[in-house]
Amino acid sequence: MNLHEYQGKEILASFGVRIQRGIVAHNPKEAVAAAKQLTAETGTTWFVIKAQVHAGGRGKGGGVKLAKNLKEVEEIAGNIIGMNLITPQTSAEGKKVHKVLIAEDVYYPGESETSEFYMSVLLDRGKGRNMVMYSTEGGMDIEEVAEKTPHLIFTEEVDPATGLLPFQARKIAFNLGLSGTAFKEMTKFVTSLYKAYVESDSNMFEINPVLKTSDNKILAVDAKVSIDDNALYRRKQYAEMRDLREENPIEVEARAVGLSYVDLDGNVGCMVNGAGLAMATMDLIKMAGGEPANFLDVGGTADAKRVEEAFRIILKDPAVKAILVNIFGGIVRCDRVAQGIVDAYKNMGDTIKVPIIVRLQGTNAELAKEIIDNSGLAVHSAVQFQEAADKVKEVLS
Ligand code: GDP
Ligand code: MN
Numbered sequence: 001m002n003l004h005e006y007q008g009k010e011i012l013a014s015f016g017v018r019i020q021r022g023i024v025a026h027n028p029k030e031a032v033a034a035a036k037q038l039t040a041e042t043g044t045t046w047f048v049i050k051a052q053v054h055a056g057g058r059g060k061g062g063g064v065k066l067a068k069n070l071k072e073v074e075e076i077a078g079n080i081i082g083m084n085l086i087t088p089q090t091s092a093e094g095k096k097v098h099k100v101l102i103a104e105d106v107y108y109p110g111e112s113e114t115s116e117f118y119m120s121v122l123l124d125r126g127k128g129r130n131m132v133m134y135s136t137e138g139g140m141d142i143e144e145v146a147e148k149t150p151h152l153i154f155t156e157e158v159d160p161a162t163g164l165l166p167f168q169a170r171k172i173a174f175n176l177g178l179s180g181t182a183f184k185e186m187t188k189f190v191t192s193l194y195k196a197y198v199e200s201d202s203n204m205f206e207i208n209p210v211l212k213t214s215d216n217k218i219l220a221v222d223a224k225v226s227i228d229d230n231a232l233y234r235r236k237q238y239a240e241m242r243d244l245r246e247e248n249p250i251e252v253e254a255r256a257v258g259l260s261y262v263d264l265d266g267n268v269g270c271m272v273n274g275a276g277l278a279m280a281t282m283d284l285i286k287m288a289g290g291e292p293a294n295f296l297d298v299g300g301t302a303d304a305k306r307v308e309e310a311f312r313i314i315l316k317d318p319a320v321k322a323i324l325v326n327i328f329g330g331i332v333r334c335d336r337v338a339q340g341i342v343d344a345y346k347n348m349g350d351t352i353k354v355p356i357i358v359r360l361q362g363t364n365a366e367l368a369k370e371i372i373d374n375s376g377l378a379v380h381s382a383v384q385f386q387e388a389a390d391k392v393k394e395v396l397s
Contacts, residue, residue: 001226001232001239001241002054002225003226003241004054005050005052005223006022006101007225008205008225012223015193015196016192017189017220018185018189019220019223021041021103021104022034022038022050022104023037023102024102025077025100025101027077027081028073031077031100031102032070035047035067035070035102038102038103044108045068045069046108047066047073047105048064048065048067048103048105049066049080049100049102050063050101050102050103051063051064051080051083052097052098052099052100052101053090053096053246054095055089056087056089060088061090062085063080073102077100080097080100081099082096082097088141095246096245106213106219106221108213108214109214110213110214112212112215114212115136115211116138116209116212117135117138117176117209117210117211118133118134118136118138119132119135119138119193119210120132120133120134120142120205120206120207121193121194121202121204121205122204123204127157129160130160130194130198131155131156132158132168132194134154134156134176135154136152136177137149137153138208138210139208142208154172156171156172160198163195163198164191166187169187169191170183172186173187178212181216182212182217182218189218189220193220200227201227201231201238202228203226203227203228205224205225206224207220207222207224209221250313254296254313259299259306259309260275261294262296263294263317265291265293265319266285267290267322268290268292268293269294269317269320269322269323270282270295270314270323270326271307271310271325271327272297272298272325273299273300273332274297274328277326278296284324284326284385284388284392285324288389288390289392289397290392290393293317294314296313298310298327301332303340304341305340306340307340307341307343307344311345311348312348315352315354320354322357322392323355324356324359324392325356325359325360326359326388327362328361328362329360329362329364329368332363333363334360334362334363334368335364335371337360337368338367338371341356341358342375342377342379345375345377345379356380357379357380357388357391357392357395358372358380359381359383359384359385360372361383361384368381369381
């Protein structure tokens with residue numbers, strides 16, 4: 001589950017990570033009130049107006065603007081709220097902005113130059129360890145840094161059993177070229193950041209840029225946070241931060257009926273039980289010359305109601321040209337699934353306009369094939385994986 005910048009910063013602050021402070025506003029009036037409050041709290045007279053959408057690169061798309069007085073705050077907030085923000089990370093249509101963060105200006109002049117760093121904490125599944133990735137090249141597209149100057153990206157592996165150790169925090173601050181107050185601030189920053197990552201059950205905390213201010217404070221200017229969905233049951237305060245408007249509407253609907261669904265770009269819808277089989281089925285579709293339109297795991301109880309719900313979800317994607325149902329009957333009996341498919345098809349009337357290929361394997365597979373073949377419906381049955389692949393190829397050509 002992804003969060004907005006302001007929510008990520010809220011979590012950071014709760015773990016003692018210094019942040020660029022800000023207040024959320026939904027309209028220009030609220031923006032001005034927020035700016036006044038910030039002045040009272042921080043003394044700042046300049047503000048940054050930041051679009052709150054689930055996409056990076058907002059600065060490039062015109063979603064982050066500096067305001068030097070309250071009139072500009074009102075004007076800029078009015079322009080950004082309601083706009084369709086197009087950034088390198090959104091689709092061509094962009095994302096509608098519903099709210100902005102009014103933040104204190106932290107790039108003020110002072111005794112030293114400001115500098116921007118990159119820092120993220122994430123999980124390295126291959127190694128089974130957490131990683132702190134960091135770079136002196138902050139504020140830019142980190143993918144570009146990785147491509148052109150990979151030697152400027154450092155990684156620090158962290159054993160989850162010990163957590164980030166003090167010597168590691170010092171090494172990070174040293175590699176970033178810091179000394180004195182900024183060095184100490186950075187060790188505190190990364191230590192608290194790591195703690196925030198672990199204790200919020202996150203997959204990722206990405207801070208780009210981390211800023212060294214002109215008076216040598218280290219703070220988070222941006223925050224991209226993704227919380228592990230599987231941990232939300234024990235992180236209720238973060239689960240409540242979910243903003244459904246930012247998510248794919250089909251995925252939201254699928255989640256509401258308990259289906260594990262991920263929208264993809266292809267043309268063949270798939271309905272499968274079990275995540276492993278779903279992955280194999282997506283490979284099969286590719287090998288047959290198609291592209292999967294989705295990942296959908298219906299889970300263990302593939303009864304008629306569930307099958308129907310899954311069909312409805314898959315068919316919401318207008319790109320779907322065929323549906324491949326691939327069910328292994330282990331606990332669930334294939335003949336019951338087959339009956340479920342036939343019933344769902346009949347219930348849905350003529351809303352299914354694309355060919356369906358059904359492969360049922362396992363308990364009572366032969367009986368299931370009979371049910372499908374004798375149903376009189378436009379459903380192709382297959383028993384073997386290869387057969388199913390050939391049928392997908394056939395209906396796509
Ligand atoms: P992103 O473009 O979506 O990654 O949004 P960021 O929060 O990273 O902001 C984009 C850029 O805005 C940063 O890299 C900064 O250069 C700039 N910016 C952010 N906060 C301030 C600020 O307080 N003052 C000034 N002058 N620029 C800022
Ligand atoms: Mn950023």
